[in-house]
Amino acid sequence: MFPIAFDPIYKYPVQQTHRFPMDKYELLPVQLLREGIVEKTDFFTPQPIALQPVYAVHERDYVDRFVQGRLSPKEMRRIGFHQSPLLAERELLITGGTVQGALMALQTGIAFNIAGGTHHASYDHGEGFCMINDQAVAAQYLIDHKKAQKVLIIDLDVHQGNGTANIFQNRNLVFTFSIHGKNNYPFRKEKSDLDIGLDDRTGDELYLKTLFEILPGLIGQVKPDFIFYQAGVDILYTDKIGRMACTLQGCRQRDQMIFQLAKKHGIPLQCSMGGGYSAELRTILEAHANTYRAAADIY
Template identity: 55%
Template sequence: MSKYEVLPQQLIHEGTLSGDNFFAPAPADEKEILKTHDADYWHRLKNLELSNQEIRRTGFPLTRELVDREIIIAQGTIDCTKFSLQHGIALNIAGGTHHAFTDRGEGFCLLNDMALAANYLLNNQLVKKILIIDLDVHQGNGTAQIFQHDPRVFTFSMHGANNYPLHKEKSDLDIALPDHTDDKSYLILLDRHLKELMNNERPDFIFYQSGVDVLATDKLGRLALTREGCKKRDKFVLNIARQTKTPIVVSMGGGYSPDFRDIIEAHANTYRLAQEIFF
């Protein structure tokens, strides 16, 4: 059973959330997808016509079920923007597909949910300036490429310097961390840069990619954060959104620790903090 099934069960079981706190999105409309992704890429993706090389780059066998899943995840993050504007915060139990480019998929990502949702907000004139905070251990290369020429979206990625992807795109702000970066070093850097960004950019909406592959236990991560350090990271981001009254949408991102409990607990902490800080 995947973390996407276990996580909501855990949150309901412990009483952090109830079933009423969850929603099931419909598939995203094609017109929304085409406001972010290249028409040729989308046509070939939905018709399962990607080349073998393109499929290998995504890391998944290409199936109808996979494409349908990505479309639903994308709409989930779009729907989250509406809940966030109303309540201050909303979270997608999946999402964070930050390796999807305008014209291709990479690294287990086919459609970029945060980019689709950001463009939904901008195209409907619901916000003017968006900050994307990407704290997954892997650089948000697809997100950086999508918004490289759009001053309305500031992309901030804090990631492992020596981790995937080998070729990094240029975010508006990239903080590349050395292997074995610990809690203290990580949190000092995050505090300094995020406070500066909030003061300088003054966003009226935030997307937060909260991958837990920064944990020392993660088999792909190469950083050295503890579970408590990861929780402090989330608390800092959520607190700054709450204090500045900036609506925030959180997508879960990656997590690959061999012990499944490390993944579930780290993700669950994000939800626990959201409930504590916002409600």
């Protein structure tokens, strides 16, 4: 099948009032195994990332203060979590899983992280429940270790990948591409290499048409030898904060398009799951499971 990072510390140490449906991190692997989409041997427990690769994309002072639990109350309010050693440990595990998965994808063609997609983490600060930008760390890691020469980051979460754009704004070996809700968070957007902002209530037809018209040509233009894909499912019409109007089928077609293009061009791909905040947990699980179903069909 394909390698999937799954860390055992699946629950963030947060208060119950947070709207993040954290149980998806535990339940999604169960769903995938039940359906036979993957096998137990496809899952791997990541190792925490060393700090040196994190320093390559984040300010050292910020990283050290986060890991040591020394961020200010104002900084933590911007992130949205309470500071704790477990929170730092899990963020390093998530990032380690994305880096390890990327290295595995060089051999298998594709790899996943059940968590990840922490695209709001910028060079010198965290925000929006993101502290270390897992795909940014992994992209720079591949470049620094001569595993890739040109990386394309495709961010299809409903929220712009502002942190990723901030980190790579002056680094031409990583091309950042984001399709997002133009009126949604973050309300002050960063500048990706290519940004497409869509109106509220955009549905399947326009969303898929936009992606289909842009992505094949973009791959030809950028000529990446590795792709990172942020596969947020908060574009669904059922999402509590997404403000889009895509269906489960449309979301699955989106994923199929990404995977088909990557495989057609022989480009290894690492996928992190990103956001999803529908009112019913089963809808979130179904949407995320569809991403794996699409990959199983193509790979």
